[in-house]
Amino acid sequence: MGRLGTTEIILIIAVVLLLFGGKKIPELMKGLGSGVKEFKKAAKGEDEVPAAKKEDENK
Template sequence: MGGLGAPEIILIIIAILILFGGKKIPELMKGLGKGMKEFKDAQNGESSTTTSGSTTNTEEKPKV
């Protein structure tokens, strides 16, 4: 009772195709994947502020 079966999933997919069209769906999935990755990174405490492979060292070196 209340579970989604194959016919319901097929109807949902058809409705999404009708609403968004075939060309827009890959863009939506890319955005969804990016958002999920950022969410997981935020949960793990990782920061995604690196720019084009360059890293900056913000730690001060101890003076001797």
């Protein structure tokens, strides 16, 4: 498997547009972006509940 060329990328974009339509694409990208943001946040360990942090500090 090699890299994706220009033709393949254009074909993928065309298929996505046909499947989802132009109006749904921004919503999908927004959801994908927030998912990536949450994943990075959880990977750094910033996703802990504040109440759980206070309980750990009190012990």
